[in-house]
Amino acid sequence: SAIEFDKKIDDIFNETINILKNEFIKARYTPYRYLKKLPSEFELTRQDNLGAFMKTMIIKRLESSFHAFKKTINRFIISHEKYLQMINSGNIFISKKLNIFDLLDEDDDKKIDKLIEENAAQKIPVGEFNSKFKEDVQNDLESLLKIKNLWNDVTNDPKIEKLISILKKDKNLKDNKIVMFTESSETGLYLLKELNKEFSKSVFFYSSAGGRYFDNEKISNLSQKAGRNEIRENFDPNIKNNQKNNIKILITTDVLAEGINLHRSNVTLNYDLPWNPTKVIQRIGRVNRVGTQHKNIHVYNFFPSEKSDNEIKQKKNIISKIQSFHDCLGSDAKILTENEEVQTFNLFGSGLYENLN
Secondary structure, three states, X not given: OOOOOOHHHHHHHHHHHHHHHHOOOOHHHOHHHHEOOOOOHHHHHHHHHHHHHHHHHHHHHHHHOHHHHHHHHHHHHHHHHHHHXXXXXXXXXXXXXXXXXXXXXXXXXXXXXXXXXXXXXXXXEHHHXXXXXXXXXXXXXXXXXXXXXXXXXXXXXXXXXXXXXHHHHOHHHHOXXXXXXXXXXXXXXXXXXXXXXXXXXOEEEEEOOEEEEEEOOEEEEEOHHHHHHHHHHHHOOOOOOOOOOOOOEEEEOHHHOOOOOOOOOOEEEEOOOOOOOHXXXXXXXXXXXXXXXXXXXXXXXXXXXXXXXXXXXXXHHHHHHHHHHHHHHOOOOOOOOOOOOOOOOOOOOHHHHHHOO
């Protein structure tokens, strides 16, 4: 689905992307670049990767939901303020070991921040950095504050409005069980709260923190194990003895993208798209399984807007990876779009891009 913004939100969205693209330096995540005596190219590259990851994460949270994005911006602001206090204290603690692959599939932004801060083990005196370091961290903080101010008055969310509209009107969605994926646990919790208002007592959210659902206007929590059992009883047709039907909409992060049968549903809805394109296949594989009683499998994708996608190249990355699978393995399903080429690697034509829905 294409998400249509009104002029005000469109301007704010575009200005945000411009700030992240042209003003946000990522200095707080690439301190080695500011050492008077530079370390090895390997160490520099590892930090550059972390900087790129953190910047991309902000943009992907913007694509995921305005709610998750605002929370992410607030966390980045606090992190930068703390970092400036550390610079002022005279010593800077830097992570030597952190590998961004440890962060890639993490659905909890707070945990990502914690992993970065816990890995900051090497102490380097401020005097070993050039003066531009503090200036650039300060500059990044000001960029983040500018973004926060831009979004202060934005309360409506056209993406979730579009979602609720299609959930109520689309014939494939009205009567079927739905498996809805998001990368962000904050977006997932937000979806649980908003969709519960419209589809009371039939919405369930699962993430690395376990299962959550509404019980008498309050959110109840289940452990990971209990949450998975509840999901299996509602979505796995192989469960015969204790089959339930109290969940219509299952919202989950990619922690559920493998290792569980969900094919009592025949609908996968990608509220946002994952870091790892293989996850798109895994998500659909939860409902597209041997033994399904459904004639058709339906896949709904909320694609990133063009403005944001120009910055992170996410959509083309996913399509090209899936295209490679087609070319190498063959496939009986067009996964992302009707216009996806099944035999040829004709990816980057404007027709394909414009016809994605």
